[in-house]
Amino acid sequence: MQAKGKKTPAKQRILAAAVRRFSMASYDDTHLRDIAADAGVDVAYVHRSFGSKEKLFLAVLSEMSQGHGVADGSLAEIAALFARQVFDDSIRHSESDPEPLMILIRSLSLPAAAGPVGSHLDDLFIEPLRKKLGDKTGLRASMVMAMLIGLRMMRSFLKLPAVSNANPEQAAETIRQALEKIMDLNGAKDETL
């Protein structure tokens, strides 16, 4: 597709193509042949260099989670950032759209991915956020992420008008307020397990 940027090594090009493809369609609808074509390589080679389709997907998964952890900053800042992310289509990439949250949602097709995805989500978002919120607040941290993911899903997949057509600025503000409320709910004892 992109005239084979023959400079970068093939394995790297394959991974890049896979990231893009996997974030645009579900696991089953993403075909190795397309990825191969994008990378300017034969199908057999993408298979050979990653072992299997599933392995490749897992590789994509950890690739995507690089540098996507919860930001440093105050809770208020995080809330604001997250709120904006729901409407931000160009996170990190300019053209097509590997949107990190997408691939998470896509991965629900593949049972084998649940484990890794869960761990990533936990390590990169829930846990850091929990640390900021204080002890025993894993549930609240999860609620924040849940709302984020849910909204993203409603906007980008289901295209619910209430979310899709909302004015981004005002919507982000409303969401930000909600996130803040969730973060400092009075009852501190979330998970007594």
Add this chain to the structure above:
Amino acid sequence: MQAKGKKTPAKQRILAAAVRRFSMASYDDTHLRDIAADAGVDVAYVHRSFGSKEKLFLAVLSEMSQGHGVADGSLAEIAALFARQVFDDSIRHSESDPEPLMILIRSLSLPAAAGPVGSHLDDLFIEPLRKKLGDKTGLRASMVMAMLIGLRMMRSFLKLPAVSNANPEQAAETIRQALEKIMDLNGAKDETL
């Protein structure tokens, strides 16, 4: 599987089996042959009676949304009910588990389902909830559902410990509080579009 309950008409048995199968695995991982076996029918017949796999899935979709709308009652009651639903595995069905929210999440594999699912979600939950909340509050209604779906996903698919291992009663209480906060956020002007 269940010794062919030959009393009910086949088409109905097929639909029931399909509901169960589709809510347990993704669209692609659900096979007509399995559904047929469950219903005690030949594969060809399930195809014949619903036109295609996709049509069958759509049928399942509207079947599932029957009687699953937002409950009547005060906002507080709704919040409490929703909060509990995150941890309730036996909504409506005793044995296996057709959990309605599941199929919604599953349907993300199938692009063609996005439309119908979105509409159902909108008609059955968002819109009624919005009406209760007042005008121009579609976003807040969506946030409520987003959090619900997101939490469910984290618990049942990703198995995040913070959600999966939480004490159901206390967790539900925390979630309930969060939902209430979201519902009566002060800034009433959500979506000025």
Add this chain to the structure above:
DNA sequence: ATGTTTAGTCAACCACGGTTGACTCCAGGC
């Protein structure tokens, strides 16, 4: 030069699963 690994290609395989068409079986109407 020559043998050996590394990067990559080509064609074929083969399983899976949705779909199809021809067939059978049984009611019910005439």
Add this chain to the structure above:
DNA sequence: GCCTGGAGTCAACCGTGGTTGACTAAACAT
């Protein structure tokens, strides 16, 4: 009795797509 039509079956088809093994070409040491 006959025959028309729906319910349901059987076997086969066939596209798709991941996987595999044999092959080629360049890099690279000995």
